[in-house]
Amino acid sequence: xxxxxxxxxxxxxxxxxxxxxxxxxxxxxxxxxxxxxxxxxxxxxxxxxxxxxxxxxxxxxxxxxxxxxxxxxxxxxxxxxxxxxxxxxxxxxxxxxxxxxxxxxxxxxxxxxxxxxxxxxxxxxxxxxxxxxxxxxxxxxxxxxxxxxxxxxxxxxxxxxxxxxxxxxxxxxxxx
Amino acid sequence: xxxxxxxxxxxxxxxxxxxxxxxxxxxxxxxxxxxxxxxxxxxxxxxxxxxxxxxxxxxxxxxxxxxxxxxxxxxxxxxxxxxxxxxxxxxxxxxxxxxxxxxxxxxxxxxxxxxxxxxxxxxxxxxxxxxxxxxxxxxxxxxxxxxxxxxxxxxxxxxxxxxxxxxxxxxxxxxxxxxxxxxxxxxxxxxxxxxxxxxxxxxxxxxxxxxxxxxxxxxxxxxxxxxxxxxxxxxxxxxxxxxxxxxxxxxxxxxxxxxxxxxxxxxxxxxxxxxxxxxxxxxxxxxxxxxxxxxxxxxxxxxxxxxxxxxxxxxxxxxxxxxxxxxxxxxxxxxxxxxxxxxxxxxxxxxxxxxxxxxxxxxxxxxxxxxxxxxxxxxxxxxxxxxxxxxxxxxxxxxxxxxxxxxxxxxxxxxxxxxxxxxxxxxxxxxxxxxxxxxxxxxxxxxxxxxxxxxxxxxxxxxxxxxxxxxxxxxxxxxxxxxxxxxxxxxxxxxxxxxxxxxxxxxxxxxxxxxxxxxxxxxxxxxxxxxxxxxxxxxxxxxxxxxxxxxxxxxxxxxxxxxxx
Ligand SMILES: Cc1ncc(C[n+]2csc(CCOP(=O)(O)OP(=O)(O)O)c2C)c(N)n1
Numbered sequence: 001x002x003x004x005x006x007x008x009x010x011x012x013x014x015x016x017x018x019x020x021x022x023x024x025x026x027x028x029x030x031x032x033x034x035x036x037x038x039x040x041x042x043x044x045x046x047x048x049x050x051x052x053x054x055x056x057x058x059x060x061x062x063x064x065x066x067x068x069x070x071x072x073x074x075x076x077x078x079x080x081x082x083x084x085x086x087x088x089x090x091x092x093x094x095x096x097x098x099x100x101x102x103x104x105x106x107x108x109x110x111x112x113x114x115x116x117x118x119x120x121x122x123x124x125x126x127x128x129x130x131x132x133x134x135x136x137x138x139x140x141x142x143x144x145x146x147x148x149x150x151x152x153x154x155x156x157x158x159x160x161x162x163x164x165x166x167x168x169x170x171x172x173x174x175x176x
Numbered sequence: 177x178x179x180x181x182x183x184x185x186x187x188x189x190x191x192x193x194x195x196x197x198x199x200x201x202x203x204x205x206x207x208x209x210x211x212x213x214x215x216x217x218x219x220x221x222x223x224x225x226x227x228x229x230x231x232x233x234x235x236x237x238x239x240x241x242x243x244x245x246x247x248x249x250x251x252x253x254x255x256x257x258x259x260x261x262x263x264x265x266x267x268x269x270x271x272x273x274x275x276x277x278x279x280x281x282x283x284x285x286x287x288x289x290x291x292x293x294x295x296x297x298x299x300x301x302x303x304x305x306x307x308x309x310x311x312x313x314x315x316x317x318x319x320x321x322x323x324x325x326x327x328x329x330x331x332x333x334x335x336x337x338x339x340x341x342x343x344x345x346x347x348x349x350x351x352x353x354x355x356x357x358x359x360x361x362x363x364x365x366x367x368x369x370x371x372x373x374x375x376x377x378x379x380x381x382x383x384x385x386x387x388x389x390x391x392x393x394x395x396x397x398x399x400x401x402x403x404x405x406x407x408x409x410x411x412x413x414x415x416x417x418x419x420x421x422x423x424x425x426x427x428x429x430x431x432x433x434x435x436x437x438x439x440x441x442x443x444x445x446x447x448x449x450x451x452x453x454x455x456x457x458x459x460x461x462x463x464x465x466x467x468x469x470x471x472x473x474x475x476x477x478x479x480x481x482x483x484x485x486x487x488x489x490x491x492x493x494x495x496x497x498x499x500x501x502x503x504x505x506x507x508x509x510x511x512x513x514x515x516x517x518x519x520x521x522x523x524x525x526x527x528x529x530x531x532x533x534x535x536x537x538x539x540x541x542x543x544x545x546x547x548x549x550x551x552x553x554x555x556x557x558x559x560x561x562x563x564x565x566x567x568x569x570x571x572x573x574x575x576x577x578x579x580x581x582x583x584x585x586x587x588x589x590x591x592x593x594x595x596x597x598x599x600x601x602x603x604x605x606x607x608x609x610x611x612x613x614x615x616x617x618x619x620x621x622x623x624x625x626x627x628x629x630x631x632x633x634x635x636x637x638x639x640x641x642x643x644x645x646x647x648x649x650x651x652x653x654x655x656x657x658x659x660x661x662x663x664x665x666x667x668x669x670x671x672x673x674x675x676x677x678x679x680x681x682x683x684x685x686x687x688x689x690x691x692x693x694x695x696x697x698x699x700x701x702x703x704x705x706x707x708x709x710x711x712x713x714x715x716x717x718x719x720x721x722x723x724x725x726x727x728x729x730x731x732x733x734x735x736x737x738x739x740x741x
Binding site: 017021062065066074 | 294299303306481483485
């Protein structure tokens with residue numbers, strides 16, 4: 001059965017405990033988060049979160065509604081796969097010797113990834129892109145030995161002005 | 177004006193119209209309590225356990241529709257409130273809990289009596305706060321009460337560190353809250369109202385499923401008008417009982433696990449269900465796949481997340497039930513459904529709730545019917561959780577709106593005693609009967625002391641079967657009568673216990689003593705306890721096992737009738 005992932009972007013009040021509150025809701029409702037990225041938004045006092053959630057349409061509908069119910073959540077918008085710009089950042093520490101270093105650097109270049117640290121026996125590569133790109137680069141580097149990897153999880157925006165214009169003045173809970 | 181944090185709490189509570197608080201003090205909340213005498217209009221009821229305070233605040237809120245308030249100190253005081261908070265959350269009861277916390281400097285240091293009560297109650301409150309400055313108290317309390325009573329109501333907890341109670345701050349009570357994205361009154365689309373009216377017009381076998389939302393939004397008159405105008409029979413969920421008079425010709429009763437067989441069977445045959453302020457709980461629906469297989473659904477609910485959560489709604493209507501019904505009523509056309517009503521009457525005759533009551537001595541069903549007859553249904557019934565709860569739901573008459581108080585969602589044993597206390601405090605003129613299980617009663621019976629101390633005239637009826645009856649019933653049916661850990665072989669003498677607490681008690685072991693005992697309790701000017709010795713192995717029927725459909729419905733076996741007494 002193919003996994004069904006959905007991206008949801010949410011604006012939340014920047015208060016102590018908000019992350020716990022949201023995580024607690026996900027756990028209590030038995031929703032499965034694939035990734036969660038949080039950071040400041042353009043507005044002071046509001047953070048923006050990108051959720052990637054696993055579930056069928058009915059589950060995603062519930063995730064959205066349950067998120068909207070939280071008092072600290074200001075807006076919740078699902079983002080369609082086709083209208084989405086989605087990126088994630090990964091740092092990959094790969095084993096490198098003088099013999100393999102230039103080959104690894106070449107692979108990184110093809111992926112428009114950067115080498116950001118060089119040590120005698122390893123490199124750190126920084127890559128930005130969608131999950132497939134990150135995954136492909138990692139697979140290619142595996143033959144050299146991936147020692148450590150960290151990924152931020154997906155951040156996403158809707159193309160054009162859609163999300164902003166929808167949010168302005170429309171923070172009501174829409175009818176089901 | 178400058179005030180201490182504690183004064184600000186009481187000033188704010190006063191502004192919110194609070195006049196009763198239930199609670200127990202302790203070190204961390206002491207600065208708040210020591211300020212209480214400055215507010216003589218606030219009645220504080222000192223309970224014996226914080227769970228008692230929480231359920232009492234809940235019972236008070238249910239009967240009055242006001243916000244119930246309970247206090248607890250930090251740590252164990254706060255954790256003792258937890259069951260009561262969870263109960264209020266599951267049943268959407270407007271409540272505000274104020275807890276003391278250790279001083280700000282000690283937070284996070286595992287200080288004496290420190291618990292992260294805000295963390296603990298995250299999943300069981302509508303919202304909660306840790307207030308770190310006295311200057312935030314007034315706004316926080318304003319917001320807490322607003323959240324507790326609006327939209328889908330629920331419990332809100334405000335945790336305040338000890339030193340914040342003594343800190344000085346400027347007091348000014350805010351007039352409004354600043355929650356632009358919290359929408360209590362979503363716009364109701366005329367289009368949806370018309371669609372609903374069209375479904376109602378076309379339906380041949382429609383049913384109204386009235387839930388707790390009718391009571392919460394005080395939509396009794398609107399429900400009645402809708403039923404009478406459209407001729408649609410009304411089924412009430414457990415928490416919807418008393419949202420519609422049980423002696424009304426269109427009242428069908430409760431469906432589901434221990435509902436009336438005819439109510440569940442009628443749902444099977446219905447072609448339209450109007451779910452009004454209810455949430456298609458599993459105790460109502462059983463197996464969702466076979467629930468209401470032929471029915472389109474109009475679902476009216478204040479909480480959008482309930483729409484399509486369990487059951488797909490053909491027409492969803494999100495909003496306060498009373499408002500939605502007021503807007504819907506002009507769209508619906510007058511109608512009657514004589515054939516359908518006749519069909520339900522046939523189902524009623526074929527599936528009587530109990531096949532015979534008269535011959536069987538101390539049957540709980542008969543006791544409850546006698547009680548209702550004696551009060552003419554003019555009572556408030558508060559129950560615990562278990563068999564007695566289901567019998568009370570099945571066999572009592574409810575004439576007045578909002579006269580059945582029970583822990584529906586959480587199913588918290590121990591609710592019966594303190595919630596009845598809170599209900600009686602909220603409705604001093606009502607005759608409040610607490611229908612207790614001998615098991616649940618023993619969980620919170622210490623509140624009898626509070627009840628006597630404050631002369632709160634609740635009448636207690638223990639349905640004493642010496643068992644954790646409902647669990648025993650499951651053991652009977654699913655585990656070949658292997659009664660593991662459900663038998664209280666030596667219960668205390670509840671009559672002597674009542675007397676020890678300071679109220680009269682009577683043991684009622686013979687059928688002919690039932691009515692005189694009820695009369696004596698009603699005539700007694702104060703609290704009184706009756707200990708009804710009911711058959712030990714009486715079961716609740718009908719019974720649809722969890723997750724099953726009406727095809728698995730069990731009714732009272734005929735052989736039981738011979739030795740029911
Ligand atoms: C606090 C709590 N613990 C356990 C249960 C599980 N439980 C449900 S019904 C029941 C038996 C109730 O016994 P009693 O109060 O004597 O009522 P009866 O069923 O005999 O009428 C139990 C143990 C519960 N609902 N609540």
